[in-house]
Amino acid sequence: MIIDLRSDTVTQPTQAMRIAMANAPVGDDVYRDDPTINQLEQLAAELLDKEAALFVPSGTFGNQLAIMTHTQRGNEVLVGDACHILMHEVGAAAVLSGVQIRTFPVLADGIDVDKLKLMLRDNDIHFPNTGLICMENAQSSGKVVPLSNMEAVYALAKSRDIPVHIDGARIFNAALALGVEAKEIAAQGDSVNVCLSKGLCAPVGSLLLGTTSFIKKARKNRKLMGGGLRQAGILAAAGIISLTDMVPRLQEDHQNARYLANRLEEIESCMVMWNRLDINMVFFHPTRIGDYRIDTGFRAIRKKHKHQRTRRR
Structure with missing residues (x-):
């Protein structure tokens, strides 16, 4: 028997997931009448204490959808210097949203808030507007960011009226490591991306969460990006088991x-x-x-x- 340890993305769906997928009630999600998708989105919103959620095909899709929905073309997006959005998403922010990426240092104990503060753009005709700050927890490096550090970043962003997106692909792992609930991490951002296929065994899918108005706008952008899915409840059925059975x-x-x-x-x-x-x-x-x-x-x-x-x- 070969045990594949390359990544937690190579997990296989459980037998319970396969059965649930085969028997899932479905509808057309573009018309919002897929009951299993609706159930998954409601469950995720309740679990992370956000107003609304949106099912998307992948974590990269979720992050890029958040960037597109939060920003305007020409904005500058601040991200950690080794984060997934920067290192592993094919420069998508520039291609899809027309924004430029600028990195801030992430130290052993979290984000350097003082340096991040100096990077926020003033209202100068020569500068791009700082349109978004992105945090990642857990990080792709395998480390977690202390909750107090995230709180400091979010407070800084709110003081300048800058939205914050959290790449929470492994947010439940981060919560376990920090000894907090996942919703406490999600509370430090205006939007959060959560992956169901990293360590949680679902074959496909992530969730983007935020306010009702944000998700309404993101839903249209999802369609623009080619993510308007039809009978996607077959996938959502596995995601429900990810959240209810695999997170524990x-x-x-x-x-x-x-x-x-x-x-x-x-x-x-x-x-x-x-x-x-x-x-x-x-x-x-x-x-x-x-x-x-x-x-x-x-x-x-x-x-x-x-x-x-x-x-x-």
Whole structure:
């Protein structure tokens, strides 16, 4: 048996999900008459204490839909210097929304709020308007951002009337690591994206949440982006089980991640990055591959032998 540990995106739907998908009542979601989609969106809104939710095909779609809905063309969007929106979404913000991305530093203990404050644009004819601030929790690095740090960022944004979007693809993992409810994290943003197919076993789907007026606008933008789905309740059925049955089991994933990290550390040629082990992700790098030792700069160095090898002619 092969165990695939590349990512928590390679999870398989459970048998309960497959049965629910096969039997899901469906309708046309563009007309908002798919009962299973409606049930999922209502459940998510209640769970994260937001007014409304919208089912979307992927986490990238959800983030980009949020950017498009919050901003105007030519705006500047501030994001963390190693976040998913910047690193793994193909420059979509520039292509789809016509905005420019500018990064702020994210330190070991969270976002540098003082530096972020200096990056907010003044009302100068030469400057783009700061249209949105994006936070990520949990981060793609495997670390979580303290709730107090998020609160400080949100307070700063509100003082300047700038909306905040949270990439909460793994928000339930972050909540578990922080010992808080997911809605406490979601409260630090005007919108939040939550992924159902990362660690929660659903085969497809994410949710974008916010105010009723925001989601109404996002629904039209979703159609513009090609995300107007029809009998999508087949997918939503799995998402409901993700939220009701799989979220309570995330503790098992975190425990397994620590078990894996401890066992990897026993291997002489592995170095575990313990400072990135807040959730269900384990990062490590090899210190030796074959005849090569890897230094901290990841440069391959030929290991020394007791005897000189005979050079072939």
